[in-house]
Amino acid sequence: MSQSVVGAFAPQPVSIPAIPVREIMPWAIFAGLLMLLALYFVGAEQGATSLIQGHTVHEFVHDGRHLLGFPCH
Ligand SMILES: [Zn+2]
Numbered sequence: 001m002s003q004s005v006v007g008a009f010a011p012q013p014v015s016i017p018a019i020p021v022r023e024i025m026p027w028a029i030f031a032g033l034l035m036l037l038a039l040y041f042v043g044a045e046q047g048a049t050s051l052i053q054g055h056t057v058h059e060f061v062h063d064g065r066h067l068l069g070f071p072c073h
Contacts, residue, residue, distance in 0.1 A: 041061055042065050042068060042070065043065065043068070043070045045057050045058055045061070046058045
């Protein structure tokens with residue numbers, strides 16, 4: 001195999017584009033709010049702090065609640 005054929009399959013350097021903080025900040029805030037909402041539903045959506053009537057949401061996230069160590073029953 002000649003050197004030129006080997007060179008054709010050699011890995012090429014890849015430049016990773018830098019994302020400015022100004023562009024990524026709204027998405028980081030949005031993701032943080034979604035995580036806080038998920039944390040609320042997993043950790044506090046029951047009893048007096050419940051926003052939604054019934055046990056549907058509580059039962060839906062029940063395994064996650066126990067997995068993360070939140071007090072439950
Ligand atoms: Zn439980």
